Amino acid sequence: MTVIPEVPDKLPFAGTTIFTTMSALAAETGAVNLGQGFPDFPMSAALSDLVADAMRAQYNQYAPMAGWLPLREAIATKIELLYGCRPDPVTDITVTPGGTYAIYTALTTLLQPGDEVIVFEPAYDSYVPNIIVNGARPVLIPLTGEFRIPWSEVERQVTSRTRAIVINSPHNPTGSVLHPDDIEALTALIHKHPLFIISDEVYEHLVFDGIPHLSLLRYPALRERAFVCFSFGKTYHCTGWKIGYAVAPEKMTTPFRKIHQYNCFSCHTPVQVALAQYLETRDAYLQLGAFMQQKRDYFISLLQSSRFDLLPSSGSYFVCARYNKISELDDAAFATWLTRRHGVATIPLSAFYQQKTDSGLIRFCFAKKESTLEKAARQLCAV
Numbered sequence: 001m002t003v004i005p006e007v008p009d010k011l012p013f014a015g016t017t018i019f020t021t022m023s024a025l026a027a028e029t030g031a032v033n034l035g036q037g038f039p040d041f042p043m044s045a046a047l048s049d050l051v052a053d054a055m056r057a058q059y060n061q062y063a064p065m066a067g068w069l070p071l072r073e074a075i076a077t078k079i080e081l082l083y084g085c086r087p088d089p090v091t092d093i094t095v096t097p098g099g100t101y102a103i104y105t106a107l108t109t110l111l112q113p114g115d116e117v118i119v120f121e122p123a124y125d126s127y128v129p130n131i132i133v134n135g136a137r138p139v140l141i142p143l144t145g146e147f148r149i150p151w152s153e154v155e156r157q158v159t160s161r162t163r164a165i166v167i168n169s170p171h172n173p174t175g176s177v178l179h180p181d182d183i184e185a186l187t188a189l190i191h192k193h194p195l196f197i198i199s200d201e202v203y204e205h206l207v208f209d210g211i212p213h214l215s216l217l218r219y220p221a222l223r224e225r226a227f228v229c230f231s232f233g234k235t236y237h238c239t240g241w242k243i244g245y246a247v248a249p250e251k252m253t254t255p256f257r258k259i260h261q262y263n264c265f266s267c268h269t270p271v272q273v274a275l276a277q278y279l280e281t282r283d284a285y286l287q288l289g290a291f292m293q294q295k296r297d298y299f300i301s302l303l304q305s306s307r308f309d310l311l312p313s314s315g316s317y318f319v320c321a322r323y324n325k326i327s328e329l330d331d332a333a334f335a336t337w338l339t340r341r342h343g344v345a346t347i348p349l350s351a352f353y354q355q356k357t358d359s360g361l362i363r364f365c366f367a368k369k370e371s372t373l374e375k376a377a378r379q380l381c382a383v
């Protein structure tokens, strides 16, 4: 008799993500979707034209494994302009199919079974599964106050097995950003302990109110220990393109590329050719913070008369809201009720905690057209 083998389940706790669930509920009910983080306005036609041009010019075969060199050079130039250091395009920059893949590959490069990785909650949903799939253990530390890192708690949780720490600024889902004292604390930590850093900076350009983005690439002591991960999808309003890059010193990039070359090997060539040219249009990324800040401010002003209390958001696509003046439901039940009853889909913050901790908060994505924000706000003000 033929024995059908069991398919192992490496992530038994994982199901359909809340983003898929809430987007499906929004589609089913016709709700305005302020849940999943993606823009609903068009991307630059100039950039999509460049992709079409590259395809017509026959840039349609495999790109080099580490990325189209002119693109890596353009990325190095942008980093130099913004953060004052120029990573070597040949040895330190790898183009990847998105920021999430860059983070996964970085963790896979670093982790051995039994290692521990410090992750702050609420956390972007890929970090913990990425760690577990590698046989390592996430050490979950809650952010405190206005979603800041409790550094003394971090110090208490570091053990001889701690291999890495994951940092995300601007932060999804809360919109908090790293402050200079966080940089000081992180620097002190890595001087004391042999840790690597994964820095998720996919929202690097979406920082508001004149605050500078404190990329770890600005700091020599930090960048020599860090995989810094970025996403063109977030920068150029094309999240469906899934293209990004990782920056790390050569001694970290070399083993990273060994994983990458046997996984996806190389990324979409015409998109890389187009991005290399489009990066010359500096305003397209330099004006992004002001553009998105306007959306944040507009959304906040529209909700002024609502019963939601919006928390501060200094960056990203997101602002969180407390709804205790409206309901005592837990956040997941409230988000479902809000979608079905008032036609606005959001994400409950519990989705960003492994234990589904209910903090009485929901997350709005404001990277939307004015008309979308207005429609959502009309419905939210009626709650």
Ligand SMILES: Cc1ncc(COP(=O)(O)O)c(C=O)c1O
Pocket: 037, 097, 098, 099, 100, 101, 124, 168, 171, 172, 200, 202, 230, 231, 232, 233, 234, 239, 242, 243, 244
């Ligand atoms: C914090 C964070 N990191 C990474 C990503 C994913 O970037 P990409 O779509 O380039 O994989 C997202 C997307 O939502 C995100 O919010």
